Structure formats: structure tokens, C-alpha cells
Amino acid sequence: MQTPPDNGQSRLSAAVARPRATAAPGTSPVEQILYEVKKTIVGQDALLERLMVALLSHGHILVEGVPGLAKTLAVKALAGAIGGQFHRVQFTPDLVPADIVGTRIYHQLSGEFQVSLGPVFTNLLLADEINRAPAKVQSALLEVMQEQQVTIGRETHLVPRPFLVMATQNPIESEGTYPLPEAQVDRFMMKVLVGYPSTTEEFVIVERAIAPDPVSQAIVDPEKLIEMQAQVEQVYVDPSLIEYSVRLASATRYPAEVGQHDLQRYISYGASPRASINLVLAGRALAFIRGRDYVLPQDIADLALDVLRHRLVLSYEALSDDVTADELLTRILMSLPVPDKPLQRIAER
Structure with a gap:
């Protein structure tokens, strides 16, 4: 051979x-x-x-x-x-809802219904x-x-x-x-x-x-x-980053607000308010994973495509021009100014 x-x-x-036997x-x-x-x-x-x-x-x-x-x-x-x-x-x-969540089953011997969890x-x-x-x-x-x-x-x-x-x-x-x-x-x-x-x-x-x-x-x-989830909930999010997340979600509905007038014809419906909520929630978790107890603009930007891409409803014109949601979101991200305050009060703690 x-x-x-x-x-x-x-x-x-x-x-x-061949990883080591234990982590560092x-x-x-x-x-x-x-x-x-x-x-x-x-x-x-x-x-x-x-x-x-x-x-x-x-x-x-x-x-x-x-x-x-x-x-x-x-x-x-x-x-x-x-x-x-x-x-x-x-x-x-051929799947039915009972196959997922469970159902009640009648037992003849006991004459009672028992719950079978899915x-x-x-x-x-x-x-x-x-x-x-x-x-x-x-x-x-x-x-x-x-x-x-x-x-x-x-x-x-x-x-x-x-x-x-x-x-x-x-x-x-x-x-x-x-x-x-x-x-x-x-x-x-x-x-x-x-x-x-x-x-x-x-x-x-x-x-x-x-x-x-x-x-x-x-x-x-x-x-x-569950304890780690509770710690994530204590991660600090500066109001400027909440505003940034809201403006980002809003820009998918009204691209003209960030100077992208030509994108409006490609978007039938923009991201819902769940997008801005999930941007902040996911940003906190990503900051925690990266070892910080505060969120940075980069955390929000890194997750923006994943949080937003499936919330855009593209028009037929976008489909005919072979324009993807990621391409539209990338242009919107580049047009939206990032908060310039590096959260100094939190970073200096």
C-alpha cells in the first residue's frame, strides 16, 4: 500500500x-x-x-x-x-403532534388514562x-x-x-x-x-x-x-448597545434610515422586535463565553447575521437578482455606526 x-x-x-487528556x-x-x-x-x-x-x-x-x-x-x-x-x-x-409532545393512553386493567410523555x-x-x-x-x-x-x-x-x-x-x-x-x-x-x-x-x-x-x-x-445561565443574566449591557441592536433591527425594515435606499426593493418585511431582544440576549452569552462580564459592540456584530438572516422576508426582485439576506445585512452593518464608547466604566473595573 x-x-x-x-x-x-x-x-x-x-x-x-489527538487532544490532551485534560484541558489546561x-x-x-x-x-x-x-x-x-x-x-x-x-x-x-x-x-x-x-x-x-x-x-x-x-x-x-x-x-x-x-x-x-x-x-x-x-x-x-x-x-x-x-x-x-x-x-x-x-x-x-406522517408524523403527528402526539409523536412529539406525548399523549394519553387508556389502560384497560386500571380503567384509567395515563400520560406518556414525548x-x-x-x-x-x-x-x-x-x-x-x-x-x-x-x-x-x-x-x-x-x-x-x-x-x-x-x-x-x-x-x-x-x-x-x-x-x-x-x-x-x-x-x-x-x-x-x-x-x-x-x-x-x-x-x-x-x-x-x-x-x-x-x-x-x-x-x-x-x-x-x-x-x-x-x-x-x-x-x-442553570447556575451559568444565571451568571449570563448578570452580564452588563450598556444602553448604547441596546440602542445599537434596536437600530440594527429597524434598519432591516427601513434601509433608507442608514442610507441604503436601493435595498428597500429587496426587503418585503424586516426583522421583528424579537431580533433586537435576541441580539442582546445572545450578545450577553457570547461575552460570558469570551470571559467578560460586559458586552462589547463586537459581540453584537459577530452574531448579527445569525440572529437576523432568517427574519428577513425577501421580495421576488431579490430572488430574481439572486440577492441573499446575508448580503443585505452585511451592507446594513457597514452603514450603521458602531457605538464609539468602549464601556470604559465597566472595562476599568
């Missing part, structure tokens, strides 16, 4: 493929969680960071990517690192190819995402805490799908686009696939994660 020439790539990938001392719990997940996942840094942002800020994620990009594995590995439960539901056209009662739920199920099933899932509870019969059941839904969509197949209505898509905090790995990353992926599975361990438990 011939061996490929060593061009330095194999040495680099081997170093990445003094690292934060978030860094330890991400380190543990990266024992299994190669690359996908943006997806993993957004998953942690959503988990720490009580949000949910819609992920779009072609099959085979480790979307399922990422959520499963994250569930293992936080010591939580993981359930996966493969959405199909797979939504977990910490991390993967809704695989959510757009393959009818609107009634999609609504059942999105209701529990918003209310954090399920009503079966006359009884209300709370889902476990923490609770994160990651729904996936396949962008290359449209036959047999039911596109999510804009009002339902708006419930997701972020929409993340997952692309192909680089050549080096794919080399490591194959190398790990033929090696024994790494031994994973729970870094925190759900109770500790």
Missing part, C-alpha cells in the same frame, strides 16, 4: 486529532465543555459556539446544511459534556429535517420552545431545564417538504449555516473515524449549567 507524501499536513492534523488548568467551565466536545467534533467552531450561546441564553437554533456535516453528532456530544439527556426526532410527513422532555432535542413534517407538527414543537411546557389533556407538564432545540433543514432538497412559515422561524434565536470542512479538517475527521471512539465525560451537570 502506498502512503501519501508527508507535506506537513498530516503532522498538523495528527496533533489536532484554570480554564473556565465553558472552555472545558467546548474542549470535551472537540474530542469528538472537528472544526464547526461557529456552530459549537452558537450552540453554547443558545444554551446559555435560553434560545433555540435552526441549522441549515447538507447531510453529513456532524450536526447530530455536535448536539449529542454537547449533551454528553453537560451531563444532560439527548433525544433525536426524525421529522417525516421526546421533547429532554435537555437537548434534535429536530432533524423539521421542514419535512406538516405545519401542525411544527407548531407543536415551536409551542413547547416558546412556553417551555406541554399540555396533555388537562395537565400541564414542564420540560426539563435546561432545554435546547436544534432544528435542521436540508437546503438541497425541496421535494416533500413543508417550508416553515416566517412567524414560526422567528421563534428561533439564530439560524446557523454549516458549510463543508476544510481539507485539513476532513483529513482529521477521517482519521478519527477509523480510530477508537474517545472516552467522553460530563464536565458539568444540568444544575451547574
